[in-house]
Amino acid sequence: MSDNAPDKQISDATQVSRRGFISWMSIGWLTFAATMGGFATMVGRFLFPNVLFEPSQSFKAGVPEEYQPNSVSTAFKAKQRVWIVRTDDRIFALLAKCTHLGCTPNWLANENKFKCPCHGSGFRITGINYEGPAPRPLERVQISLADDGRIQLDKAVTFRHEKGDWEHPDSYLMV
Amino acid sequence: MRESIQHFINTLSQPTISFLILFFLFFFIFPPNAWFHRINRKLGLEALWTVKGGIAIFASMTALLIFGGFDANFRSIILKPDNVPIILLLFGSIFFLWLSMHQAMQNDRRLRGDEPPEEWVKESDRKVLVWPDLVYIELIAMVLCMVLLLVWSIVLKAPLEEPADPSATPNPSKAPWYFLALQEMLVYFDPWLAGVVFPTLIIVGLMAIPYMDTDRSTSGFYSYEKRRTFISLFLFGWLVLWVYMIIVGTFLRGPGWNFFGPFERWDLHKVVALNNVNVSEIVYVKMLGQTLPDGILIREGPGILLILVYFLVIPPLLAKTSLKGFFNRMGSVKYSFFIFFCLTALSLPLKMLSRWFLNLKYFIATPWFNI
């Protein structure tokens, strides 16, 4: 650094003007905040893995003739969390997950509705919500006929009524 | 005789009734301003905080508990291991409420007579040595606490239910008891409000208290009269919006999240018709006799207007009228924050009341969010 006037250097350094001090302070704090923010982002990113080892989302569910008109099949609820509903002319699959806070509703055949035990949301057989706090209808999952004539379901693709998805040909099967 | 009392208690404890009683009685018991304070004194409600009043409160609470204990249904709820802490909380919070109010009343009397509060000690003999005067108290407290914990652990087994099963939701299924006030809010507000925005505001609001209430002259001793606005509002939040909600959520919410009186059998098939409507439907369909307009802004206009009035018109109005002195003392910034937190807290009881009496579902309902 300086070899001729160390004393001057020191006195220069100690006499920082107010404006200079404030700008150095802000640069210091900004750098500190940016570094901390950078570390926090890295930690945050670390918590989201690149590859997910989740169980397969698609499965087969028998032939369409197995399902009675105007009934709800609960056969796949325990394993796959899906109800298969047949109305007069269509078969579709509803995800057994309440749109309020994700509890599993129950199908009450006598009262002809899905009722959620957590906060009392109720859905008609079509999946439309009509009572309780649920903000929107249940979701349908992708349904198609496989080559062997059995019903193929894929939970990775869902269809929401409020977005108009239920008109999508993959959201139901005609019978 | 017993059945008619039970029936009476069942009716009384319905949230529509019990909450209304609590809501209106509360500010007379804990007056927030001079007007309420006068009525409080006239009714002699300060007697609650005397020793006799305390004994009366506890005798009636214990009597109620013992009376309830004869009923099998009631007994099974209060003796559920995870509900025992709530009994502890109930008695604890009432006891310490009484203790603090008792001392506050004593100090208020001393302050009125120009005496210093009881906690104040002459400068000359102010200090005591930590060893041994404090450490032996700490030792006794720790030993008693450990004894309580050990006895509790030996007598009551920690609950363990069936193994986890993602396909079968138990009915009812409840959050841990200390979150039940939040779960109760979920009945009235959408999850993003009840689960995220309100908890955040509770935390921020609590942290903001000392930055709004900065009067140092009432720091460090129990008192009520000089701090009545803040104490009254804080107690309203703590006792009514938190402890009461926990008790409702634990003891009175049954299958289907339906409401059941303490002596009512939990009927799995109880059906309560819930046909809730939005503000837009109330205004356009019921009041104006029209169909709902198509444009979303026009349709939700009344609800948006209501919320804007609530948060933007009411605060200046209050500042000009009933809270004038308060506004002048606090300044506009502190006042704005203060009134915002108060109105947000009050929005919960208001939404509850409008749900019960107007069947209101949402003020604003859009495909993206509902309020």
Next chain:
Amino acid sequence: MAKDKKNYNPFKSLIWKSIFRTAVPTEKRGRMMQVLNNVFLHLHPVAVPKHSVKVKYTWCMGGLTFFVFLVLTVTGVLLMFYYRPTVENAYTDIIDLGETTPLGIMREIHRWGAHLMVITVWLHMFRVFMTGAYKPPREFNWAIGVILLVLTMLLSFTGYLLPWDQLAIWAITVGSNMAAATPLLGREGPGAALVSIGDINLVTPQSDAKFGLLGESEVRGMALLRFYVFHCVAFPLVAVVFMAVHFWRVRKDGGVSGPM
């Protein structure tokens, strides 16, 4: 060693003094040194205002909260010897803790202690409010206290999942679905569709706030592991740091509050 047995005082022995530095104090100076020379007692000042040692003033709630936290730490570490946070083992390990482990109430102490700590924290806060002790100069310490309150509840909440029973997963399912409703950051939250680059939505079940909490899209094995780490390591460490600041500030802000 020709030592006179009658005059032998163990409190003045070399070993005693090497550990405690002072003999058992009987006079004022010794008592002050007792506090100053001990790292644990040094949390306290040497002398405190008279009213602040009265139980009816402080209710001991802050101190008891700390004590229960210590009990929870000790019992928690002991439980970690037997408990494995996997879907296959968690539930049976919890049963074994009651049935086959000696002193089978360790889990009870831990669970009831957790409930007790929530209660004592709330009552401590209530006491501080009712005495107006949060007012300047203690306003920052009150804010630290609020953070500790939140941490206590988060610790309790994360611990709730570990037994892996019905109570556990449904409470956590409901709780974590609230995270899914976070505005902008949750898959179900308002404005989530706005967070996107072109046509690619950034907030999906694989990337939202709920996923960050659980480590997967639903409550399964990864969520159990993640909650275990939060419960046993992350939150306690954060809590200890905030406790240190809290205790330090109690002293720096003038000790237990009292009338001016």
